Amino acid sequence: MTNTTAPSDNFDQAELDKFGALANRWWDPQGPQKALHALNPVRLDYVKQRIPLRDAAVLDVGCGAGLLSEALAKEGAAVAAIDLAPELIKVARLHRLESGVEVDYRLQSAEALAAEAPGSFDAITCMEMLEHVPDPSAIIAACAQLLKPGGRLFLSTLNRTPAAFALAIVGAEYVARLLPKGTHHYQDFIKPSELAGWLRAAGLQLEDVSGLAYEPWRNAARIIGRTEVNYLACAMKPGIGNGE
Helix, strand or coil: CCCCCCHHHCCCHHHHHHHHCCHHHCCCCCCCCHHHHHHHHHHHHHHHCCCCCCCCEEEEECCCCCHHHHHHHHCCCEEEEEECCHHHHHHHHHHHHHHCCCCEEEECCHHHHHHHCCCCEEEEEEECCHHHCCCHHHHHHHHHHHEEEEEEEEEEEECCCHHHHHHHHHHHHHHCCCCCCCCCCHHHCCCHHHHHHHHHHCCCEEEEEEEEEEECCCCEEEEECCCCCEEEEEEECCCCCCCC
16 A cells, blocks of 8 residues: 555545544443453553653554543653544543543644654554554554654554454454444455555564454453454654664
8 A cells, every 4th residue: 555645535534433423432441442441551551661651752643532642641641642533532632621631632633743743752652543544554654754763653453364354343343242333344454564564664663563362251451472363563763762
């Protein structure tokens, strides 16, 4: 996939509407995003192990209603968080008032922010988003532009394998009904090799790929060695600040 999508067009309105409709129950740990609540501590730990968060400038791309954004802020990071679903940003801002956790929520695309504030962030998280946009490589290129030299990009997505189809779509959406039907589209899942190619094209160095398993019987998640279904990745922007 090439960077042919204009920044203003790199979204799928049906996808935004789908997730926007879940906004009011986003923070309900037993609601439609129950699995996301279970994944969140594991995602946070993955980031914490690879970058000091206290006083770090962190951007959460595709922040939803702020689950990871608030968790990062609680660790002492200065967090900006962006999404293109107005309903989600509204709920995120309301929850900020309830929690008192300061996050700068913006209704803005990664590409637009990259043009406005390049080289501004020590770390960027982009979790469970790439498989929902028309041009994932353009998001990665924007994130690379937004990172400071030595900064790190953290990603999570779904692998395009029969196992992922069986578990993430058939199992999670139709059998166990853990997710609303139509949450995922198999053709949009991303192989680690494809992700690695987009990272290289953006000038980033892939440092790690780890499997991420969700276990519905105990509503918990953990890091695993196998990447056939969900996986996390960390990449670094070379330059001053990376210790080289």
